[in-house]
Each structure stands twice: as C-alpha cells, then as structure tokens.
Amino acid sequence: GAAFALGEAALGTFLILGFTLHNITEGVGIAAPVLKEKRPHFAHFAALALLGGGPAILGTWVGGFAYSNLLSAVFLAVGVGAILQVVYEVGRLLLRDSARSKTPALSGTNLGGLTAGIAIMYVTALLVSV
Missing domain, CATH: 1.10.287 (Helix Hairpins)
Known part of the structure; x- marks a missing residue:
C-alpha cells in the first residue's frame, strides 16, 4: 500500500506478484497437515486463507491510506x-x-x-x- 501511496506503481505491482507467488507456495505447507485428516470443509480452508492473507490485505489498505x-x-x-x-x-x-x-x-x-x-x-x- 505504501508503494502505491508514494506513486511507485511498478514496485507495488512487483510486490503483489511476489507475495502471490510466495503465498501459493506457502499455502501448500499450510494445507498439507490439514489434508492428513479427513477431508475438511470449504469453510475450514476459507478460514485458513483469511488467517494467512487477511493481515496482508489490512496492511495494504493501512499503508495505502495512512502513510x-x-x-x-x-x-x-x-x-x-x-x-x-x-x-x-x-x-x-x-x-x-x-x-x-x-x-x-x-x-x-x-x-x-x-x-x-x-x-x-x-x-x-x-x-x-x-
């Protein structure tokens, strides 16, 4: 968020792409132990996604609007x-x-x-x- 607030759109875009790649690979590490048990409900994965990605979304908004x-x-x-x-x-x-x-x-x-x-x-x- 701070990169966009400072007018650094290229930096912000690369950060978004980097975090996306990072989170995809990190998601495997989060999901693998869960899959050892019985098949979890979609809500379980949604909660894990919110736990893993929610702070990043919140941080982007805060950084973009309140630098x-x-x-x-x-x-x-x-x-x-x-x-x-x-x-x-x-x-x-x-x-x-x-x-x-x-x-x-x-x-x-x-x-x-x-x-x-x-x-x-x-x-x-x-x-x-x-």
Missing part, C-alpha cells in the same frame, strides 16, 4: 526481522539435513538456488527502477 515515515520504518524493521528468522531457520534445517545425510551443506543445488534468488532479486530491482 507514516515512522510506521514505515517500524514495519520494515519487523519485516527484516521476519526475513532474518526465516534465513536462520532454513540455515539450521540445511545444516541438520546435511549432517543426517552426510552430504555437504553447500551443494550445487543449494548454491544454484541462492544464485538464482539473488539474480531474480536484482532483475526485479532493475525492472522496478525503469
């Missing part, structure tokens, strides 16, 4: 903290799995994924700045 430099800095800091937490947890998982399988943690696949992610990040930044 504040202070709140922007605070929420960006919270976002950075969340990203660092994910990086930490994925790193621990990677090390634990490599120790269990007795394979190097820095494999070609892992390095390729990291490199592809960085390349996508820079290409996105170039497209947003154009």
Whole structure:
C-alpha cells in the first residue's frame, strides 16, 4: 500500500506478484497437515486463507491510506526481522539435513538456488527502477 501511496506503481505491482507467488507456495505447507485428516470443509480452508492473507490485505489498505515515515520504518524493521528468522531457520534445517545425510551443506543445488534468488532479486530491482 505504501508503494502505491508514494506513486511507485511498478514496485507495488512487483510486490503483489511476489507475495502471490510466495503465498501459493506457502499455502501448500499450510494445507498439507490439514489434508492428513479427513477431508475438511470449504469453510475450514476459507478460514485458513483469511488467517494467512487477511493481515496482508489490512496492511495494504493501512499503508495505502495512512502513510507514516515512522510506521514505515517500524514495519520494515519487523519485516527484516521476519526475513532474518526465516534465513536462520532454513540455515539450521540445511545444516541438520546435511549432517543426517552426510552430504555437504553447500551443494550445487543449494548454491544454484541462492544464485538464482539473488539474480531474480536484482532483475526485479532493475525492472522496478525503469
């Protein structure tokens, strides 16, 4: 929301696309444990979707209509903290799995994924700045 409020439509559009891709992959992780049980009702999935996506919708509206430099800095800091937490947890998982399988943690696949992610990040930044 803040990107659109600042007139950064390209950035806002890329953020929406990025969050959409992220939420699709995250949805599998949320739905998989639920599907182990009996087939849940549609209302159950609707409630999970609201729980997972509702705060993002609310945050977009608040950021678009009530922009504040202070709140922007605070929420960006919270976002950075969340990203660092994910990086930490994925790193621990990677090390634990490599120790269990007795394979190097820095494999070609892992390095390729990291490199592809960085390349996508820079290409996105170039497209947003154009």
